[in-house]
Amino acid sequence: MARLLPVHVRRVFCQPHSPIRNMANLQDDAHRIFWSAVSAVLPPRMLPRALTVRDTGGSSVLECGGKAFTLKKNLYLVGFGKAVLGMAAAVEQIVGNHLVEGVISIPQGMEESLKQAGKREMLLNTESRIRVMEGATNNMPDEAAMRAAGEIQRLAEKLEEQHLLLVLISGGGSALLPAPVPPLTLPDKQAITQQLALKGATIQELNTIRRALSQLKGGGLSRAAYPAQVVSLILSDVVGDDLDVIASGPTVCSAYEAADCLQILSRYGLRGSVPAAEEVLLSRPRAEPSQHLGHVHNVLIGSNLMSLREAGQESQTLGYLTSLLSAAVSGDVKLVSRFFALLAEVICSYIMCAPQRQRLEEKILALASSMDIHDLNLAELLQDLTEAGGVDAVCVLCGGETTVQVQGNGRGGRNQELALRVAAEWHKCQAAMQGCDVMFLSGGTDGQDGPTQAAGAFSYPELVEQARQGGLDTEAFLKDSDSYGFFSHFQNGRRLLVTGLTGTNVMDVQVLLVRRCKDQ
Structure with a gap:
């Protein structure tokens, strides 16, 4: 497998290019930093870096991931995921008439959304040889997505040794490629994945089950x-960039243990509530993966880390002392919210030279050790804050994907709930951040956070008190899993992050800004 991007987060902590500007609205800065993260992984920027066609004296060669493939009107394309429409458009610009035929499966409404947003560079032209099929409304597999999966499977099965299949994969691809192993039906498969998701199963657990029940994953x-030769261009939407997890690994040959699947069902109390046919299938040992692995070449072309690095450059331009803390923030949203709230207190204690700094440091180090976040550069951040001295404004960047256990009938997503829970934590300790302005943003890079129109939300220490004065009970909204409802009521929804579907997907991005108040 070729990787165009490094796997591990390397610490970034840089002096700003210029003194912090006198900007009254931290929300504008957070929004600008977030959008720079998204822009870094938009297909028109990614694909030309990953894929080239070179003429070699009468013939053409496709170069990708350090390998070269001869083009002789033998190129086919399939794809599935939230970023795949823009990826396909970029690929067709690069390969031109070498492409014979293609089929892609994208989210319902994606094409129209990009049209309305004026993103013509992410749309196929009218003469495209790639057929677009939409489905998976609200990121759930449906009959439309199943039809698209059938067309993709038929195209793949007709290929011969002289052919080259280019596969485009991005986040959301798993829901867009449903092909249950007979005799299972799509409703059977939907039942188990929906129940697991509602109970807070991780993406890794969901994909383990999906792989066991699928013909194509x-x-x-x-x-x-x-x-045929297979070349996959993969945009990662999972922590750790494990290729067998992204879209459930349709081009990554892997076996699974039936015991692993049954253990996942038991963990969430679903062994007795899934269809009997699924129990039978999951209990059967699966054949080892094909030994014919030489025809597959997987190339990682984009990730959350790449987007965070771009955001870091933007925050420096805005005048912030910037730290890339981790691209692997995961786990229960309640615990993660406590971490971000406490982190803001710690940074404020450095800016204000507060006497409680050492106590807060010990507290956050203990909390971090219980979270088991890979590549969390917290100790380095604290050390650099100490060495910086006299810092007035700090930006901390994180990425990943938290989990939420739905407990009510409200609407929301993990980013909106995280932002609201961070504000609720701050409400308990506003005094600890006196002298600093603080803003927190969590947003999904795909532009959709849960079944809502928002990508995420902004929060700050005074939010809960302002909501209370307006007659809003924050705890009631949280108990009903209705973070979207809260932010929609609050200041006419101006604390929601609304971007529309972006055409990409590399998990979530968190931006924490802490700045000395102007009158201090």
Whole structure:
């Protein structure tokens, strides 16, 4: 497998290019930093870096991931995911008439959303050889997505040894490629994934089950395309960038243990509530993956880390002392919210030279050790804050994907709930941040946070008190899993992050800004 991006987060802590500007609205800064993260992984920027066509004296060669493939009107394309429409448009610009045929499966409404947003560079032209099929409304597999999966499977199965199949994969691809193993039906498969998601199952757990129940996931697509050469261009939307997890690994051949699947069902109390046919299937040992692995080449072309690095450059331009803390923030949203709230207190204690700094440091180090976040550069951040001295404004960047256990009938998503819970934590300790302005933003890079029109939300220490004065009970909204309802009522929704579907997806981005008040 070729990787165009580094896997591990490397600490970034840089002096700003210029003194902090006198900007009254931290929300504008947070929004600008977030959008720079999204822009870094938009297809028109990513694909030209990953894919080139070179003429070599009468013939053409496709170069990707350090490998070269001869083009002889033998190129086919399939794709599935939230970023795939823009990826396909960029690929077709690069390969031109070498492409024979293509089929892509994208979210319902994606094409129209990009049209309305004026993002013509992310749309196929009218003469495209790529057929667009939409489905998976609200990121759930449906009959439309199943039809698209069938077309993708048929295209792959007709290929021969002289053919080259280019596969475009991004986040959301799993829901857009449903092909249950007979005799299972799509409703059978939907039932188990919906129940697992509602109970807070991780993306890794969900994909383990999906692979076990699918014809195309877990390397199934690459097996269908054999003996054709397969080149996958993958945009990661999972912590750790594990290729067998992204869209459930349709081009990553892997076996699974039936015991792992049954253990996941038991963990969430679902062993007795899933269809009997699923229990039978999950209990059967699966054949080892195909030995024909030489025809598959997987290339990682974009990730959350790449987006955070771009955001870091933007925050420096705005005048912030910037730290890239982690691209692997995961776990229960309640615990993660406590971490971000406490982190703001710690940074404020440095800016204000507060006497409680050492106590707060010890507290956050203990909390961080209980969270098991990979590549969390907290100790380095604290050290650099100490060495910086006299800092007035700090930006901390994180990325990843938290989990939420839905407990009510409200609407929301993990980013909006995280932002609201951070504000609720701050409400308990506003005095600890006197002298500083603080803003927190959490947003999904795909532009959709749960079944809502928002990508995420902004919060700050005074939010809960202002809501109370307006007659809003924050705890009631949280108990009803209605973070979207809260932010929609609050200041006419101006604390919601609304971007529309962006055409990309590399998990979530968090921006924490802490700045000395102007009168201090």
